[in-house]
Amino acid sequence: MNIIDTHCDALLKLQGDARRTHSYFQQDRQLNYLNSKELDTNMERRIEGNVKVQFYAVFISPGIPDNEKWQHALEQIDAFYEEVLTMKNMVHIKQLSDIQKLKEREYGAVLTLEGSDAFGNDLMKLRTLFRLGVLSLGLVWNNGNLVADGVGEKRGTGLSEFGLKVIEECNKNNVLIDVSHLNVEGFEDVIEHGKLVFASHSNARSIHNHARNLHDEQIIKLINKGGMINIVFCPPFIGEDKVTLDDVMLHIDKIIELGGERHIGLGSDFDGITEFVEGLEDAGQYGNLIEALNLKYGKEFTEGIASRNFTERFC
Numbered sequence: 041m042n043i044i045d046t047h048c049d050a051l052l053k054l055q056g057d058a059r060r061t062h063s064y065f066q067q068d069r070q071l072n073y074l075n076s077k078e079l080d081t082n083m084e085r086r087i088e089g090n091v092k093v094q095f096y097a098v099f100i101s102p103g104i105p106d107n108e109k110w111q112h113a114l115e116q117i118d119a120f121y122e123e124v125l126t127m128k129n130m131v132h133i134k135q136l137s138d139i140q141k142l143k144e145r146e147y148g149a150v151l152t153l154e155g156s157d158a159f160g161n162d163l164m165k166l167r168t169l170f171r172l173g174v175l176s177l178g179l180v181w182n183n184g185n186l187v188a189d190g191v192g193e194k195r196g197t198g199l200s201e202f203g204l205k206v207i208e209e210c211n212k213n214n215v216l217i218d219v220s221h222l223n224v225e226g227f228e229d230v231i232e233h234g235k236l237v238f239a240s241h242s243n244a245r246s247i248h249n250h251a252r253n254l255h256d257e258q259i260i261k262l263i264n265k266g267g268m269i270n271i272v273f274c275p276p277f278i279g280e281d282k283v284t285l286d287d288v289m290l291h292i293d294k295i296i297e298l299g300g301e302r303h304i305g306l307g308s309d310f311d312g313i314t315e316f317v318e319g320l321e322d323a324g325q326y327g328n329l330i331e332a333l334n335l336k337y338g339k340e341f342t343e344g345i346a347s348r349n350f351t352e353r354f355c
């Protein structure tokens with residue numbers, strides 16, 4: 041069963057490897073996107089797990105000085121072009137409708153941005169990112185930036201005036217606005233002003249009370265907006281201690297209960313997490329989740345969560 045996974049951090053790992061090994065002397069590189077075991081979402085694992093489409097986030101750590109952030113973004117985008125897109129049968133998804141055009145043996149790669157830090161206060165840089173292929177914009181990571189505040193920012197405001205301009209630019213370009221990591225105030229503003237809205241990797245807060253998860257009212261608003269809530273496999277967002285596939289499904293049950301049966305998707309956070317759900321430790325193990333979903337909810341529902349809910353809404 042084909043899977044669309046709307047969040048991973050493989051580009052950050054590839055960039056880190058390039059920097060550590062002084063890049064461009066390829067023989068020094070330790071990571072290879074084809075099969076390095078350090079990469080949860082490498083190509084062989086994607087094939088094994090049937091991950092038809094993977095979203096690849098550009099993520100700029102808040103500790104990086106402002107004047108270096110653009111450079112870091114370009115390095116991760118370079119890794120996307122040079123190391124991911126060069127894989128055999130990999131197709132660059134340049135607009136979301138391209139997902140529907142993928143042939144039998146082809147795999148799709150979507151470029152996304154996690155946090156607005158990379159473009160600072162410069163809409164020209166944002167448009168440049170769109171032209172390079174960014175199809176989804178996470179306004180913030182956990183920190184605050186010039187656009188909005190993340191869940192870890194004490195200031196706790198909604199979108200700035202500049203943030204509203206960023207939303208406008210996304211709307212104009214049919215770019216998905218990703219509310220994962222966003223605080224409640226910013227979330228409200230995005231629901232009001234955004235066109236295509238979803239949570240690329242978040243779970244249900246009433247099942248496990250973590251700041252990265254969504255309150256029931258937020259889930260209902262996303263559903264009413266025609267958006268999606270894509271389940272993340274990061275154990276601290278799922279439950280206590282060692283978590284299992286059953287724990288993941290409690291979050292799915294909650295979203296169904298709130299009316300979101302056709303609004304659930306998957307956003308693993310592979311390569312961004314260091315602890316794992318039992319039996320779901322890399323993209324190659326997606327089959328275990330699909331089997332468990334099939335068993336509990338049946339094929340029709342499982343196909344929806346795996347990919348159809350996404351393609352029906354956004355492609």
Ligand SMILES: [Zn+2]
Pocket residue numbers: 154221241309312
């Ligand atoms: Zn994240």
